[in-house]
Every structure is written in structure tokens, then in C-alpha cells.
Amino acid sequence: MKRVAILGATGSVGEATLQVIRRHTDRFRVGVLTANRRWEALDALALEWDPEFVVLGTEPPDSFAPRWSGEWRTGPGALEDAARTRGVDLVLNALVGFAGLGPTLAALGAGKRLALANKESLVAGGELVVRALREGGGELLPVDSEHSAVHQCLDGRPVSEVARITLTASGGPFRTWPAPRLAEVQPADALSHPTWSMGSKITIDSATLANKALEVIEAHILFGLPYERIDVVVHPTSIIHSVVEFHDGSSLAQLGRPSMEIPILWALGYPERLEDRRVEPGFDPLRDGPLEFEPVREDAFPLFRAGVAAGRAGGEFPVAFNAANEVAVESFLSGRIGFQELAEVVIHTLEQFSSRPVGSVEDARQVDARARNAARESAGGMGFGNADPRAEESENTE
Incomplete structure (x- = not known):
């Protein structure tokens, strides 16, 4: 039986993973569960699955009063510990944003099978991830449906x-x-x-x-x-x-x-295709049918072109693109910028970076921090509201 650590258990991918495991309790056991802020949802999952321990990525609020009496750990370091826990066979990383990089490197460095739903790990730390995979002897299986x-x-x-x-x-x-018409888009849309x-x-x-x-x-x-x-x-x-x-x-x-459950099941069971009784x-x-296709409208959606160009340029650009985009999304959801200003914030931020290699986690963290600060300044100057320069990075709600 495989023991699974689910990082981001209260998010959509984490919930889909638990749905898959509920149908295959003869093959998988939940060893570790994590969430960022949603401690009540994590508490409910801990009561159901009774893992070895659970992790909150942030410090709990004053109202924290869990019903589950097992071990609670907190902080980014605890997330990385969860990813390398002895006895865990597979780590599913469904964290959101740059916060997923450290646990990705920890899991691969410890030789784990990593089911990766945190694409930012590869975007912000691609060479670092490849190196950890090679040196740690782990296994990397993508969970994004396309990959x-x-x-x-x-x-x-x-x-x-x-x-x-x-x-x-x-x-x-x-x-x-x-x-x-895209200028009219509201967050709810x-x-x-x-x-x-x-x-x-x-x-x-x-x-x-x-x-x-x-x-x-x-x-x-x-x-x-x-x-x-x-x-x-x-x-x-x-x-x-x-x-x-x-x-x-x-x-x-x-x-x-x-359905995210299909790629999740593939990552959990590979190389075997497990028989599964889904509702869908x-x-x-x-x-x-019919199966129809269209070209990407790069003129209407400039963030696609900007992101691919950042990838091609390499160095600092992918890290900066990812960080600036996270800040831009947060600013849009909070009403500080409009939909079309998302691309303006990111593109303006990218102008401040170069193809200089990112050779370490600390390098990646520094580029990420610089890009977030630059994006916040850019969003604050858009005129849609008063962006708080002390605003936190995009919340990882999983």
C-alpha cells in the first residue's frame, strides 16, 4: 500500500485526489495533509483520514481550536518536511504559486515519486527541479491534464x-x-x-x-x-x-x-492503469463531438505571448513572469486593477529583468521578491485603487 502526502489538500486538486483515494483505499493511505490557511477544512480531513501529522503553511489564527488531536505543524519549513517524510511513497504537490518550489525540491531530493500539480515549481525553478530529480533519484509525474x-x-x-x-x-x-469588450470584465466574470x-x-x-x-x-x-x-x-x-x-x-x-481525477489516478497508479468507478x-x-479547434488570439490575450517569450528568454524572466502574474491576479481580484491591466503589470515588470542565470533557490527567491515588489508598484500606479505595497503574495488557499 502506498502512503501519500497531499500538499494543498483543501484545494480543488487536493479534494479531487482524496476523491480518487476514497475509491482505492486498498491501494493508498493518506500519510500527511497540508493546507495554507483553511485550518477548519484541514481539521475535518484530519478527522476523516487520521494522518501521521498535518501542516498549516501559515500560523493559525486566535480562533484555532482543532477537533483532531494529532500533531499539527506550521510554516514553510514544515511543508518541506512533509514532502520528505520517511515512510511516504508519493507526494502530490497541489500548492499554488512559488510556495510550491521548496516542497518540490524537498520531495525529489528525498527520492520520492512526485505528482506535480504546482506548475510554478517548474516555471520558477526549472533547472533546480531537473537537478534535484537527477541527484535525488526521485520520479516526476505531471498532474496538469495537458502534461x-x-x-x-x-x-x-x-x-x-x-x-x-x-x-x-x-x-x-x-x-x-x-x-x-475585455475592458468590461469583472472578477466574477x-x-x-x-x-x-x-x-x-x-x-x-x-x-x-x-x-x-x-x-x-x-x-x-x-x-x-x-x-x-x-x-x-x-x-x-x-x-x-x-x-x-x-x-x-x-x-x-x-x-x-x-476531470482532474483522470491525470491524478494516472500519477498515483503509474505504470499501471487502475480500474476506476467514477461518476462521470x-x-x-x-x-x-465534433472536436473543434481554433488558433490562440494572441492580440486579445497578450499574457500568453509574454509568458512564452519569457520562457524562451530564460534566466530571470520565467521567475519574474510567474511572480508578477501572481501579484497581478491578486490585484485584479481585489479590484485594484482591471482585466486588461493584468498584462500591463506583468509586461512592465519583465522590462526590469534579464536572462542572467538563476543558479540556486536563493537566486530564485530574490528574483521572485524583486518581481513582486515591481509588480505591486506597477499595479499601484494603474489608478484603479490604492495598492498596498505591504500586500501579501497571492494567497495559497489550498
């Missing part, structure tokens, strides 16, 4: 046989909106995703297509393909999650109705 799809299509075949990969994007809620149920940060990223730029960078690092061999198309129904084209001209695609029906060609 899981590529992994499933490859299923052990070498990347040297791949001509290109195509990631699909739903296009978000504003796929058909003319660019001028952007939080209504047409096909996926996700946390607020990733939902906004999907609306701006920043999420797809992050996924392009992630695919470059995960699979070692150059950027010119990674494509993105808009596929509104989100049935095809990725396509892998091989050098012989054939292509394989992974299809399925939108599987893919039906008659019901779910």
Missing part, C-alpha cells in the same frame, strides 16, 4: 521520437469576446470557467491564457523539447488534452471529459 496527456501518449517512449507536441486550451470564458472547476488563481490565469504560457514553459522543461516544437491550439470542449506527433508522421492524443461518463464520440 499528463503527453506523458500518457509517450508511456515510456523516448522524447527523441517526438516531432512536436500540441497542448490544448479551452480559451476561457472570453474566447469569443472582441478585444475592446473571469471566475466563471466554461469547462473546468478550479481555484481562483488558476481560473483567472485560464481567462487571460497566462496559464497556457506557464504550461508551455512547463512542457519545455518536463519533456526537453525546444519551444518551436511546442504548439498550443484552442479546443473549447476540452476533450482532447494534448497531441503528440511522432517522427513517422503518426499522432497520438489523450481524450477524456474534463467516459468519452463518447457521438455525444462529445
